[in-house]
Amino acid sequence: IQFLVIHNDASLEHAILLVDLKNVFSMQLPNMPKEYIVKLVMDPRHRSLLLLRPRPGVKTTKQPSESALEYEVVGGITWRPFYAQRFGEVAFCAVSSSDQVKGYGTRLMNRLKEILKDEAKENPAHTITHLLTYADNNAVGYFSKQGFSKDILLERERWYGFIKDYDGGTLMDCCLDNRIPYTDFPS
Template identity: 55%
Template sequence: LAFEYVDNDNTANHNMWLIGLKNIFSKQLPNMPKEYIARLVLDRRHRSVAIIRRGGMVLGGITYRPFHAQGFGEIAFCAVTAIEQVKGFGARLMNFTKEFARARDHLTHFLTYADNNAVGYFAKQGFTKEITLEKDRWVGYIKDYDGGTLMECIISDRLPYTDLPG
């Protein structure tokens, strides 16, 4: 099992993983228009972290947009394929995503609009409904989306989230 940082650089593996991820998001986030999911997952400004099983099958992932100058990332989509949920993959996925976001994108915060049924999951991963990031760093950068709860996670600059070299 591998947790891979994926951007749309047109390499064969990355293309395959992003399509797999798009399909999982489409199934697991039925309220999101499929075209919107496809557009963001393939958008070159977005990054994804994908859970890949040996053999290349995608089990889940997170897609986020780093706002480098503002120091934060917006998590657009997060999902694990149905038969693999509640086995701890979602927690490990978020830890790898924090590690990559810190090491590769130099982010200090994540923001996300959590679906109401996923607020508990995000809370367990260190997200709070209290937003500490100064408003002028994020208002106007992320799209307001009703039907979700805005949540924030501070990415520690030293906590080891995984055993990856940080």
């Protein structure tokens, strides 16, 4: 199992991995229009964290960024950073059905928080203090366990109008703190 952060940067290997991730999202989020998922996953402003493993029976020779077809996408998170507002919107988060409830969803979210912390350390202009998401009602439990709350502590003027309102979703907020180690365990 390995993690990789990519976006649509005109690399063919990344495009292959993003299409695979889009397929995981479409399978796991059947009520979300497929065209909308493609639009956001392929939008160059969105970032995606992928959870990958070698395809069954394949002995990998290269890293996923060099040989995408050797790997399968187990799950991922697509988010859009709004650096000027210092928040990120989690657009999609999913794990393939046969791999759910094994802890991968938790590892993905912890890894994302750690990535955002590292990015802020490298470039303070990229500091993100909150993650917002419109959680599907059946995913509210998962997001609550990841530190998201229905109480939106982020000031309204920092997010209102920047993210789209979804019918049937519950807006949830997670405060990030650069003093917290989010992946202080083998991942």
